[in-house]
Amino acid sequence: MQNKPVIAILTDFGFDSFYAGVIKAAVCSAAPEVPVVDLSHSIPPHAIDQGSFLLDTVCDFFPAGTVFLAVVDPGVGGNRRNLVVDAGGALFVGPDNGLFSEVVARRGLVSAHEIDEQKIVPFRMAPPVGRTFLGRDVFAPAAAAVARGVSPGDIGVESSADLITLQVPDVDVQPCFVRGVARHADSFGNILFAIHGAHLDRAFGSSESSGISASVSGRDLGSVKRYYAECPQGTPAALMNSWGRLEIVFPGGSAMAFFSPDELSKITIEIRSKK
Amino acid sequence: MQNKPVIAILTDFGFDSFYAGVIKAAVCSAAPEVPVVDLSHSIPPHAIDQGSFLLDTVCDFFPAGTVFLAVVDPGVGGNRRNLVVDAGGALFVGPDNGLFSEVVARRGLVSAHEIDEQKIVPFRMAPPVGRTFLGRDVFAPAAAAVARGVSPGDIGVESSADLITLQVPDVDVQPCFVRGVARHADSFGNILFAIHGAHLDRAFGSSESSGISASVSGRDLGSVKRYYAECPQGTPAALMNSWGRLEIVFPGGSAMAFFSPDELSKITIEIRSKK
């Protein structure tokens, strides 16, 4: 038995917005036999970097063939490509504005196609009016099409040159040292980083966490933990989470409330060999 | 290929309410082969006028045969009809309290049936207790039934006379002049109006937007735009949106924050021929 791919929708529309309902209707209507899930509609408005980070965080944990329909699109209606990107076997449908650049950098680009709007007409709920809701009119129909097995080449033209690349803070990896900037805070106030096991392996020879310790702005977080149950109550701790990435938790409270940064990007974590 | 109709649920329950989950379960359980989507659960509590506006805004963009299950129902359990309304080929299931009056006025009434609770018993999850959750016990089963192809006449009695009509602010259309009142603010702070292309055609002879300009409370918004990309950053602009309707946007910010009205209904837009 193999798990079935799904269509996973990620937007900055907000769950309390009817746009989230409409884009889901557009997908379900065109691909009624494919499970469709709302991955998140809570990306902060126009925060392409957080959308990029979350896609990259979760995509390895979805079944092969999953289609990620991602719309964080401040430039909607402007003059840019609308894409179907194949990165390592998962498909990403959305605007060419950097939203897929972390996924592509890590998993590798198999192909990118620019969606031809004439070819997705059969997958549209209704003829579109206006150019302000490409999620409904272009991306949802394209995502439904490829989820149903239509080849990206059948709804678009190969267009993999010069994809827009997002400027995100690099993870700094040196011998016995890793540094990275916070990328996302979850609903429990946990703080997520793009630092993953491979970074630690590269810096420390293995991801054996017991020999390394973390600090934020000079505050020692102790050794890097593997389980919540290892983290003491009432104090922040660094943890390799279930996405294989580094996270700051605060058992019994909220790490975000503890550090209360002006902006998420002000939080930098450093990992060193234990002295 | 034709897109498949869906069941789209619109309520004022709030997404953070388990009632939203239960009404969806009731529908999915009785019509497991029909895609079911949450159109919105974020209508302000008891705001029939906003529910009516959103249904009218979106319904043309759903596939023929779509069933809208709509529960904004301050008078639940009182003495009023529970309806299945056919308005121009889309079906609307919910209370007779005006929620469907804008849809009916614009698309025309094909038929209205009062739901007979005895006839929806086979579509219920469980025998009901109490009379406070007709969404679960009456409307969801009826919506599932008609979505599965049961004729409204088979679960109810023709009852199209004297449907409750909601008092909503009219769109004022005169030669070379259109005026309307704000009806909904979306999650980006955009302000939506019931003014659509046909109103502009009637006033100005065509919906050619370049020759007309908009103002709110005397503030000139310039010509009516067609694309976000045409709207300058940091200032409000009027736009014909992807629902074929007028909207005030504020690129780089929120139109609601800019105008910060005490109530949405205090915002009136006027469209005139350009001088």
Next chain:
Amino acid sequence: MQNKPVIAILTDFGFDSFYAGVIKAAVCSAAPEVPVVDLSHSIPPHAIDQGSFLLDTVCDFFPAGTVFLAVVDPGVGGNRRNLVVDAGGALFVGPDNGLFSEVVARRGLVSAHEIDEQKIVPFRMAPPVGRTFLGRDVFAPAAAAVARGVSPGDIGVESSADLITLQVPDVDVQPCFVRGVARHADSFGNILFAIHGAHLDRAFGSSESSGISASVSGRDLGSVKRYYAECPQGTPAALMNSWGRLEIVFPGGSAMAFFSPDELSKITIEIRSKK
């Protein structure tokens, strides 16, 4: 015709969290032919008691065979059992931390199995990393398996002894007297209690509500009502709701705003025979 069981997901992840999307994807992917609904993701973080209350409130109203996937799990990754519990024909999948104790107490325990992680591997989206998201890696695959008809005994070991029991405030039932503590406030500000019809029958000989009256902290709420329409505007009233349970409503406002308790548990309702 019989309604089809669903998989209903209840968590404290928050709807604005991508964890809610991922757990749903994990279920849909492994059981694509079963309807999956989000019952609620808005349990206050780590509030096992509210999760327990809501499961017990709703479960009788779902079709036989429904699977409740419930993750309110402050001790995730610690040393405790992961369960599939059969309580009166409905299945409950989640941690052994008391989340199912009210359901089990009222409906009776048919069986409980401790999930064997080796046996759910075929139902997983991907090999897991870390031990912080058992919702995705253990509970979702197990829920999908049993929803598809796999016997709990085929994915786990009988383990019904010494299930963790939650300490919840008892409903005090005496001749002509019932007292209980508030358990949940809904999105309309209604206040819900675990007091149900059987409690009133036991105290008053029948659940005939006209002869009994309610009070909160000495404030008389009048007779127990059956319909919202019976409740006067602008004052709190007690109502037997559509879950067969007692609820305080405030027509035209919010009961929670009216009583504005420091904590929900400070609200105690007493029911007596009318004088």
